[in-house]
Amino acid sequence: MAGITQANGRHHADRCDHPAGVPLSVPTRRLAPLYVITDRRHAGEDGLVRLLTDIIPERGMTIQIREKDLGTRDLLRVVEAIQQAARPFRVPCVINDRVDLVLATRAAGVHLRSDSLSVKEARACLGDEYLIGASVHSPAEALQRERDGADFAVLGPVFETPSKREYGPALGVAALREAGRRCRIPLYAIGGITPARVAEVMDAGAFGVAVISSIMQAASPREAVRQYAAQFRRCGLR
Numbered sequence: 001m002a003g004i005t006q007a008n009g010r011h012h013a014d015r016c017d018h019p020a021g022v023p024l025s026v027p028t029r030r031l032a033p034l035y036v037i038t039d040r041r042h043a044g045e046d047g048l049v050r051l052l053t054d055i056i057p058e059r060g061m062t063i064q065i066r067e068k069d070l071g072t073r074d075l076l077r078v079v080e081a082i083q084q085a086a087r088p089f090r091v092p093c094v095i096n097d098r099v100d101l102v103l104a105t106r107a108a109g110v111h112l113r114s115d116s117l118s119v120k121e122a123r124a125c126l127g128d129e130y131l132i133g134a135s136v137h138s139p140a141e142a143l144q145r146e147r148d149g150a151d152f153a154v155l156g157p158v159f160e161t162p163s164k165r166e167y168g169p170a171l172g173v174a175a176l177r178e179a180g181r182r183c184r185i186p187l188y189a190i191g192g193i194t195p196a197r198v199a200e201v202m203d204a205g206a207f208g209v210a211v212i213s214s215i216m217q218a219a220s221p222r223e224a225v226r227q228y229a230a231q232f233r234r235c236g237l238r
């Protein structure tokens with residue numbers, strides 16, 4: 001598949017070769033520049049599935065299902081409902097933390113936090129066919145997760161976010177730029193992202209943006225997705 005050249009000269013989709021020269025897992029090529037993270041506290045449980053069902057036809061996104069407080073069976077139900085909406089549009093869903101549910105539902109992959117299984121442990125469970133993403137909070141940590149074998153990393157918080165207390169102070173775009181220089185895996189910028197900030201973080205080397213509130217709390221989530229898509233097009237992505 002031909003890659004898409006970003007304004008900064010990086011390639012989308014085919015820039016993801018491993019530092020050791022080994023191509024990364026096939027699923028990595030399905031990653032989209034918009035990484036939508038769920039939070040049903042904003043949308044309500046039924047509201048969350050409705051919201052996602054509404055935005056999924058826009059495509060161009062990967063969804064991370066992140067409902068940390070749900071027990072296994074309730075989470076399974078939510079994952080199945082979201083996947084039912086996402087499959088016809090080939091929108092990949094990854095699940096926060098729960099390697100077991102990834103296997104049980106044949107989701108696209110797992111997103112690991114610092115208190116999750118390590119990348120190596122998750123890879124041992126999942127093999128190469130599943131995506132493994134990792135939350136990171138510094139360029140050094142991004143590089144470490146790449147060396148551990150992560151397919152992609154989500155770096156933040158790049159900007160101030162309402163959830164600041166949970167994630168620490170903003171790292172700034174300079175940290176993203178440094179991570180982009182040091183890593184070859186796709187990096188998503190997270191924390192305080194809005195459509196107006198897409199150009200700046202893409203220029204700094206991000207592969208895409210990871211967002212919660214600007215979609216989950218938007219007056220029209222579908223319109224918000226369209227605004228992101230328009231910004232990515234302005235950065236040279238299709």
Ligand code: 3NM
Pocket residue numbers: 037135136154155156157158160161162163167190191192193210211212213214
């Ligand atoms: N992780 P919003 S910041 C889930 O820095 C999350 O790892 C972060 O929410 C990190 O898009 C964050 O509303 C919150 O700013 C992102």
